[in-house]
Amino acid sequence: MESHSFFQSSSLDFNLFKGDCLTVIPKLDNNVDMVFADPPYFLSNDGLTVKNGKVQSVNKGQWDKLISDDDAYNFTYQWLSTVREKMADNATLWVSGTHHNIFTLGRILPELGFKILNVITWEKTNPPPNFSCRFFTHSTEFIIWARKYPKIPHYFDYDLMKRLNNDKQMKDVWRLPAIAKWEKSCGKHPTQKPMALLAQIILASTQKDALVLDPFAGSSTTGIASSVLGRRFIGIEQETEYLKLSQARYEDLQNEGRKDFFRQHFYRLLNKEDSNSLTL
Structure with a gap:
């Protein structure tokens, strides 16, 4: 595992490894309590989109180019199978996608023994416009939530999710903006997810530590x-x-007041209650 190590925090709570997940994951020592995966959507097809009012290419990089449907299926099966081996028995998995990959995920997860719990619809409050005007504007992504085994219970902080939703049961449609300027202070990734989205996922399905x-x-x-x-x-x-961007973001987080700054943004975006009465 050492040969893949890129960065490790002094407190050992933030670890980065360089390499293919299929190679790195089998060398990890510990079982994990939760997995969030944002795999390639295979959207880099030389098309165009609009970002910040400008027409730009949809291409993200070679890693996002689709070779064939069979390759996409095999890749998805392999990484899900590899991840599952390192999940604790009561762990859960969250996988994001669009219509380009979500049906493949929905087929493979039960094949591997997962139980799908929910399919979250993330409705973006600030999606890019549809400049072709030939179809509806794409404004959603999906996140499948699944547990490792059908009959082994998983952790779910139902009470906190209810409190975050004005004391009503939280639904499987979440309205949250895409990444904001304050999330790009160290740079940005072409498929970066908003921190509030990840905060809600982490709070819903894990405990401290x-x-x-x-x-x-x-x-x-x-x-x-x-x-x-x-x-x-x-x-x-x-x-x-x-x-390098990940390491810079972590090091920035160690500056005085930064964690409190992010927590306040979580409170504001996730909702919803007076931050003095809600402990994240």
Whole structure:
């Protein structure tokens, strides 16, 4: 495992590994309590989109290019199978996607023995416009929540989720903005998820000091949210550029007042209650 190590915090609660998750994960020592995975959606097809009012390419990188449907299926099966081996028996898995990959995920998860608990619809309050005007504007992504075994109970902080939702049962549609300027202070990743989204996922399905794994860490939003909320983190990423960004984000988080700054943003975006009456 040492040959893959890129960065480790002095408190050992934030760990980054460089490499392919299929190679790194089998060498990890500990079982994990929660996995969040944002795998390639295979959207880099030379199309166009609009960002910040400008027409830009949808291409993210070679890692996001689809070779064939069979390759996509095999890749998904392999990484899910590898991740499952390192999950504690009561652990849960969250996997994000769009219509490009969500049906493949929904097929493979039960094949491997997972039980799907929910399919969360993340409704973006600030989606990019549809400049072709030939179909509806894409404004959602999906996140499958599954546990390792059908009959072994998982952890779910139902009471906290209810309190975050004005004392009503939380539904499987979450309205949250995409990443904001304050989340890009150290740089950005092309498929970066908002911290509030990861905070809600982590709060829903883990307890303090839980071990969280992200096999496609990118700029480690999962890790930053985990650190702010008192969880431990293992992130795996192939691109050195994004590992350096992840490390910079963690080091920035150690500056005085930064964790409190992020917590206040979580309170504001997740809702919803007076922050003095709600402890994250």
